[in-house]
Amino acid sequence: MGKFTYDINRYDPRHMVALPLALFIVSVIFLGFNTVTTGLPVEAGIDFSGGIAVTVFTDDSAADLEQYFKDYPLKSVGESINNGYYLVFDNIPDENRFQEMTKHVYAKYPDAGIDLIGETFGKTLQTQAFWAVLMAFILMAVVVFVAFRNFIASLTIVAAGVFDISITATIMDVIGFTLSLGTTAALLMLIGYSVDSNILLTTRLFKRQGKIDEKFANAFHTGFIMTTTTLVAVAVMFVVTFVGQIVIIRDISAVLLIGLVIDLMTTWMFNAGILKMYFAKKENPRQGGKQGGKNGRR
Amino acid sequence: MADDESTAKKIFTDVRVIVMLALVIFSILSIYVLPPAFDKGVEGNIQLGLDLQGGSWVQLSFQSEVVRFSSPTMSADALAQKIWDKAGIEAVAVSDDKIEIRKLLTQEEVENLFNEIGDVKLVAYTQGVSKETADDVKRILEDKVNNLGTQDAKINTISGSNNVATYIRIELAGTDISTAQDLVSSQGKFEIRIVTEGNETAHVLYGDSVTSVSRPSQSPPGSGSWGVAFTLSEDGAKALRDACIQYGATKEPEKHYLNMYLDGEQVYDAPLSSDLATKLLTGTVNDLRASTGMGDDGLEKAQVLEIHLRAGALPVDVTTAGLGSVSAQMGDYFKFVCIIAALLALGAVGVTVYLRYHEPSIVLPMLLTNIAELIILLGFSRYVQQLDLASIAGLIAVIGTGIDQLIVVTDEVLHEGKVPSPNVYLKRFKRALVIITVAAATVIFAMVPLILMDLSTLKGFAIITILGVLVGVIVTRPAYGKIIMAILSKKPAKEISSDSKDE
Numbered sequence A: 001m002g003k004f005t006y007d008i009n010r011y012d013p014r015h016m017v018a019l020p021l022a023l024f025i026v027s028v029i030f031l032g033f034n035t036v037t038t039g040l041p042v043e044a045g046i047d048f049s050g051g052i053a054v055t056v057f058t059d060d061s062a063a064d065l066e067q068y069f070k071d072y073p074l075k076s077v078g079e080s081i082n083n084g085y086y087l088v089f090d091n092i093p094d095e096n097r098f099q100e101m102t103k104h105v106y107a108k109y110p111d112a113g114i115d116l117i118g119e120t121f122g123k124t125l126q127t128q129a130f131w132a133v134l135m136a137f138i139l140m141a142v143v144v145f146v147a148f149r150n151f152i153a154s155l156t157i158v159a160a161g162v163f164d165i166s167i168t169a170t171i172m173d174v175i176g177f178t179l180s181l182g183t184t185a186a187l188l189m190l191i192g193y194s195v196d197s198n199i200l201l202t203t204r205l206f207k208r209q210g211k212i213d214e215k216f217a218n219a220f221h222t223g224f225i226m227t228t229t230t231l232v233a234v235a236v237m238f239v240v241t242f243v244g245q246i247v248i249i250r251d252i253s254a255v256l257l258i259g260l261v262i263d264l265m266t267t268w269m270f271n272a273g274i275l276k277m278y279f280a281k282k283e284n285p286r287q288g289g290k291q292g293g294k295n296g297r298r
Numbered sequence B: 001m002a003d004d005e006s007t008a009k010k011i012f013t014d015v016r017v018i019v020m021l022a023l024v025i026f027s028i029l030s031i032y033v034l035p036p037a038f039d040k041g042v043e044g045n046i047q048l049g050l051d052l053q054g055g056s057w058v059q060l061s062f063q064s065e066v067v068r069f070s071s072p073t074m075s076a077d078a079l080a081q082k083i084w085d086k087a088g089i090e091a092v093a094v095s096d097d098k099i100e101i102r103k104l105l106t107q108e109e110v111e112n113l114f115n116e117i118g119d120v121k122l123v124a125y126t127q128g129v130s131k132e133t134a135d136d137v138k139r140i141l142e143d144k145v146n147n148l149g150t151q152d153a154k155i156n157t158i159s160g161s162n163n164v165a166t167y168i169r170i171e172l173a174g175t176d177i178s179t180a181q182d183l184v185s186s187q188g189k190f191e192i193r194i195v196t197e198g199n200e201t202a203h204v205l206y207g208d209s210v211t212s213v214s215r216p217s218q219s220p221p222g223s224g225s226w227g228v229a230f231t232l233s234e235d236g237a238k239a240l241r242d243a244c245i246q247y248g249a250t251k252e253p254e255k256h257y258l259n260m261y262l263d264g265e266q267v268y269d270a271p272l273s274s275d276l277a278t279k280l281l282t283g284t285v286n287d288l289r290a291s292t293g294m295g296d297d298g299l300e301k302a303q304v305l306e307i308h309l310r311a312g313a314l315p316v317d318v319t320t321a322g323l324g325s326v327s328a329q330m331g332d333y334f335k336f337v338c339i340i341a342a343l344l345a346l347g348a349v350g351v352t353v354y355l356r357y358h359e360p361s362i363v364l365p366m367l368l369t370n371i372a373e374l375i376i377l378l379g380f381s382r383y384v385q386q387l388d389l390a391s392i393a394g395l396i397a398v399i400g401t402g403i404d405q406l407i408v409v410t411d412e413v414l415h416e417g418k419v420p421s422p423n424v425y426l427k428r429f430k431r432a433l434v435i436i437t438v439a440a441a442t443v444i445f446a447m448v449p450l451i452l453m454d455l456s457t458l459k460g461f462a463i464i465t466i467l468g469v470l471v472g473v474i475v476t477r478p479a480y481g482k483i484i485m486a487i488l489s490k491k492p493a494k495e496i497s498s499d500s501k502d503e
Helices: A015-038 A062-068 A096-109 A117-147 A150-176 A181-207 A212-244 A249-284 A290-295 B002-012 B013-034 B077-089 B107-117 B133-149 B177-185 B234-247 B273-283 B293-310 B328-357 B361-383 B389-413 B422-454 B458-490
Strands: A049-058 A074-079 A086-087 A114-119 B055-062 B066-069 B091-095 B098-102 B121-127 B153-159 B165-175 B191-199 B200-206 B210-213 B223-232 B260-261 B264-270 B288-294 B319-324
Touching: A015 A249, A015 B191, A049 A096, A049 B091, A049 B458, A062 A074, A062 A086, A062 A096, A096 B091, A096 B177, A114 A117, A117 A150, A117 A181, A117 A212, A117 B319, A150 A181, A150 A249, A181 A212, A181 A249, A181 B121, A181 B422, A181 B458, A212 A249, A212 B013, A212 B098, A212 B328, A212 B389, A249 B107, A249 B153, A290 B055, A290 B458, B002 B013, B002 B458, B013 B458, B055 B066, B055 B133, B066 B107, B077 B107, B091 B458, B098 B288, B121 B361, B133 B153, B133 B165, B133 B177, B191 B234, B200 B234, B200 B422, B210 B264, B223 B234, B223 B293, B234 B273, B234 B319, B260 B361, B264 B293, B288 B293, B319 B328, B328 B361, B361 B458, B389 B422, B389 B458, B422 B458
Parallel strands: none
Antiparallel strands: A049 A086, A049 A114, A074 A086, A114 B319, B055 B165, B055 B319, B066 B098, B066 B121, B091 B098, B153 B165, B191 B200, B191 B260, B210 B223, B223 B288, B260 B264
């Protein structure tokens, strides 16, 4: 990856920090606005809001399907290039009516997959997921603080996790992915990935000897290849499961794909920027953060 | 040649490497040989989730609540009786200060009810049923599943805090959703007949005359003599009295057994007790008790009888909280797609890593270690967790972090593109392990809440992720460190160059 031209030492740390910070602020406003208006930071899929999903593989067209299910509260028809369809319905509270519907589905599509999540159950899952994410964050922060015992180092790592998740959630919502059990898992997984690259950066900077610029460059080099390798794996997973219509893995990989790109940005622009200012200040207290940015490379 | 041999020797005599290889072998054996599973296809002994093997699940929520109360005068039993008298709602005592109300009421409604009764205060309210009732429901459903002839069924109650079960989840492999739904709602035909003469019997009453059935109990309490108490409706009690008098059971109980049938099959028979026979002469009796004998055997029989008396009906109303089904064909297809995805992902990772290091002697061990990690994880998962789509996502996530961390180890060791002396190597390797361990600890802690919350399919995902991280940190990554060191130390320094210097 030697041809990659982002030279971590060439930029003013304040510029590096600006973009991720701006995106983060925008995402917080966006998520906050959603929460106030709809009660949830992002739109919930059937796992959390309740509903019925039917997966079928058929040569029929989307219009055929709409016609066939016209008596039922069909909400959306998702299509894949493999003749697979993912139909989402509103909940049918009457259990007899729902049993009728399952018979209707099997009558024409005997191999269909059917999922139903009741509204109350969805609410339960929602609450649990909320606490799970919150607890995950707190526990992660505790581990990081205990491991590094340095406020700035720990703070940047935890911040990167927060940035990653909120920016990714925002993008996810904007391009129309709903929050499901799968995407929640993916967001939690992002904590893992973001911690990986950030701990690498921080450890290299704090625990290795040598010139700070060199340490930055080396850390970036390793971190970049790390994340791109994962990105490649996730991208493959996304393509295969998108074609194959495995909704849960498709959604997980889509969210990871977005999240990993965001993580590159938060780690190597935001965190690197903050740490650069921190080290510049430490090395040359009087000139503060300005010094770090003007350092030439090596 | 001699050089290669010593490298191989260095690698294969290291404890960490040996442990890794042993675990790989153990895992492969676990999947295919222990017990032999050559006819089971690629998955061998690995338990697949419903979404990969086809089947359906139904999650039911109990329309009931467990309530803690405080009352200066009333016992739990007394309160349950009061609730029945006041509102006609069945309630049972769970412990000294807890009752289970078998109708879904809001907290406010319960408070109102308590106000009406007076002298009792609501302390805590949880929707769900007590553990005993949940086990009861579980037994009834298991009994029905057995009648269905499905071998592969799992029924789990999902409990929240304080031992109150809110949900019960039924997973049936190879069954479609209609069958699963019928299973839950279906009821058998229960009948009581009386022996008239020899083998002849006459109809007494059907299951609709049985108004309630209690849990197995000992009578007198603590005697070890088990039985099931049940009550009859007025009509049922009258029918029973008439039949007993008509056929002479009140006079000669021994000759006129009462037989119980479920769907035409005899499930219980016993004569009237002399006590009951006398009572029936003077009037109808609603509260009956069928005794089943002493000790554990008696208890077991009582549990079965209870189910039969209910004719498959559940003691508590339930509603469908969620359900899902995947056909066997679709499960096979998903399995195929997952395998393709995993292979392609591994291949893509290989290419990327090769582009970075241009050095097969680094890339190959890296990939092989990654594959070893995957195999060990699959082998372990056979014992702890069924593989569904969510846990496969976990697997893939682990592979992703796995390769990440192998890169950290490699770069840490290869710092400056030079092969370090063993001393420096160990120091750097240790530092790499610190990075890895901290990262692993955070991931584990991030996943623990998902397990504790029992968040549906995400539990499997979290378990696999944690397991994978542990296998990686404890076994495969240290082993990889050893391997890479042995390989690097035989190479002349300039051959190993990392791209960082090409910029």
